Amino acid sequence: MEAGPPSAGGFPLGRALSCTPRPACPQRLGSLELGGGCRAPVQVRVLVINTGGTIGMVEEEKGLAPEPNRLVKALKKMPMLHDEVYAKENKHCDCFKFPDNTLVLPLSEQKKRIVYTILELSPLLDSSNMTTDDWAKIARNIQKYYEQYDGFVILHGTDTMAYTASALSFMCENLGKTIVLTGSQVPIYELRNDGRANLLGALLIAGQFVIPEVCLYFYHKLYRGNRVTKVDAGSFNAFSSPNLPPLANAEVDITVNWETVWRANTTKKFKVHTNMNRNVGLLRIFPGINAATVKAFLQPPMEGIVLETYGTGNAPNNRQDLLDELKKATDRKVVILNCTQCLRGSVAAVYATGQTLTAVGVIPGGDMTPEAALAKLSYTLSKSHLSWEEKKEMLSENLRGEMTVVPTGAKISLTDSKFIQVIAKSLSVSCKEELEAIRDALIPSLACAAARTGDTDALKAIGEMGGNLSCEDYDGRTPLHIASSEGNLQLVEYLLKYGTTVYAKDMFGATPLKYAVQFRY
Numbered sequence: 001m002e003a004g005p006p007s008a009g010g011f012p013l014g015r016a017l018s019c020t021p022r023p024a025c026p027q028r029l030g031s032l033e034l035g036g037g038c039r040a041p042v043q044v045r046v047l048v049i050n051t052g053g054t055i056g057m058v059e060e061e062k063g064l065a066p067e068p069n070r071l072v073k074a075l076k077k078m079p080m081l082h083d084e085v086y087a088k089e090n091k092h093c094d095c096f097k098f099p100d101n102t103l104v105l106p107l108s109e110q111k112k113r114i115v116y117t118i119l120e121l122s123p124l125l126d127s128s129n130m131t132t133d134d135w136a137k138i139a140r141n142i143q144k145y146y147e148q149y150d151g152f153v154i155l156h157g158t159d160t161m162a163y164t165a166s167a168l169s170f171m172c173e174n175l176g177k178t179i180v181l182t183g184s185q186v187p188i189y190e191l192r193n194d195g196r197a198n199l200l201g202a203l204l205i206a207g208q209f210v211i212p213e214v215c216l217y218f219y220h221k222l223y224r225g226n227r228v229t230k231v232d233a234g235s236f237n238a239f240s241s242p243n244l245p246p247l248a249n250a251e252v253d254i255t256v257n258w259e260t261v262w263r264a265n266t267t268k269k270f271k272v273h274t275n276m277n278r279n280v281g282l283l284r285i286f287p288g289i290n291a292a293t294v295k296a297f298l299q300p301p302m303e304g305i306v307l308e309t310y311g312t313g314n315a316p317n318n319r320q321d322l323l324d325e326l327k328k329a330t331d332r333k334v335v336i337l338n339c340t341q342c343l344r345g346s347v348a349a350v351y352a353t354g355q356t357l358t359a360v361g362v363i364p365g366g367d368m369t370p371e372a373a374l375a376k377l378s379y380t381l382s383k384s385h386l387s388w389e390e391k392k393e394m395l396s397e398n399l400r401g402e403m404t405v406v407p408t409g410a411k412i413s414l415t416d417s418k419f420i421q422v423i424a425k426s427l428s429v430s431c432k433e434e435l436e437a438i439r440d441a442l443i444p445s446l447a448c449a450a451a452r453t454g455d456t457d458a459l460k461a462i463g464e465m466g467g468n469l470s471c472e473d474y475d476g477r478t479p480l481h482i483a484s485s486e487g488n489l490q491l492v493e494y495l496l497k498y499g500t501t502v503y504a505k506d507m508f509g510a511t512p513l514k515y516a517v518q519f520r521y
């Protein structure tokens with residue numbers, strides 16, 4: 001049984017298009033009027049899927065365990081997580097259709113109202129009890145409510161959060177909205193806890209930024225979900241993303257590192273792939289590992305394993321018995337993916353001990369975490385329409401930003417841009433930070449101006465230089481808003497293929513699609 005929004009007759013889509021203003025709704029009264037007499041609300045909706053974890057646990061006889069139907073009641077009493085006055089004043093508003101489990105944050109600094117509805121899964125789980133079925137359940141709920149919410153927060157235990165985040169990153173295909181997993185090390189009901197700050201940060205990010213990735217927010221940092229690993233059982237700073245800097249830092253301001261954010265280069269519709277392959281495993285080698293153990297582990301039904309090796313992907317090359325077992329397995333088409341046991345770094349063909357593994361058919365896993373590699377194996381091997389060779393090829397590709405693929409030809413960096421350099425020179429700017437500040441200030445105006453004049457080449461050049469084509473100008477409009485308002489199909493297609501977000505909202509709360517409709521394109 002799941003509490004929460006009903007599947008049918010849920011929240012209306014495209015609120016800016018369909019809103020029927022009611023006088024008692026202050027966020028609408030305070031907003032700007034768009035064409036057609038419709039007032040654009042400055043509110044966003046986030047769905048919180050509560051799967052369990054310490055954040056909602058209470059001490060029981062046998063130790064901490066999740067308690068159902070308690071979280072919403074507790075959150076309603078926390079002013080930083082629920083504005084009761086606003087909720088009461090707006091109880092007739094569409095967004096409070098499910099008053100029992102809908103809460104609202106106090107007005108954010110960006111003047112947005114984040115209204116969030118909590119969907120509690122049953123049973124709530126300590127994440128150590130999570131299985132592939134639970135990942136599928138989360139994914140199916142995201143799919144079910146995808147169009148009705150602007151962003152998603154998943155409350156989850158920390159123990160296996162990195163596994164779930166990795167799995168969901170692959171299961172969510174053509175993702176265009178922000179999904180943030182979070183939880184805590186201490187229950188939110190306790191006096192000193194990290195749950196409140198983590199939930200608030202996750203809501204603010206999911207509600208205010210379109211970061212089309214499965215992310216993980218913990219202790220003031222937003223990470224790419226398939227890059228993290230739990231590194232500390234006793235600290236609030238429990239996660240690390242050793243091979244990729246955070247996507248955002250929530251300090252005095254929330255700063256998004258847009259150059260790191262993954263850009264989906266597809267226009268395909270969002271869908272979830274839930275049929276993950278379960279015949280996968282993790283095998284960590286150690287000095288003196290027994291060949292019989294390796295043989296047993298690789299027996300059917302095993303179809304793929306992540307081999308956790310030393311350093312840059314090394315295993316003993318003086319152990320023919322081990323190498324024979326690996327070779328026999330790859331000959332049987334068992335896929336073996338090589339990942340390092342080191343926290344940071346990558347598998348690379350540096351040592352003879354590493355190259356021996358490639359010779360027996362082991363695939364280098366680059367700088368993937370074992371959690372991401374396992375999830376990728378499970379995802380790839382479940383693609384039954386692919387041949388074994390195609391699956392192996394897919395494993396070597398960077399599918400969701402889970403691994404660093406070293407670019408072949410030299411790339412032009414934005415700092416090489418002549419235009420920016422000329423401006424920097426005339427302003428006597430020399431340091432990297434100042435140069436980047438100028439670039440960040442100029443790109444939105446340049447990109448929007450190019451979109452206005454339909455100059456696809458100029459936009460391409462900005463994109464190729466590393467500029468963010470989802471950048472917003474002074475009134476929150478992106479090049480896609482402008483190209484859609486202008487009805488420039490070619491440009492719209494280019495921008496969508498480039499991965500610009502269709503969910504961006506300008507200061508009137510309008511998306512590019514809304515403008516395309518409004519101006520009848």
Ligand SMILES: NC(=O)C[C@H](N)C(=O)O
Pocket residue numbers: 052053054055125126127128156157158159160183184185186
């Ligand atoms: N901090 C936590 O959430 C740990 C808990 N055992 C869990 O993973 O559900």
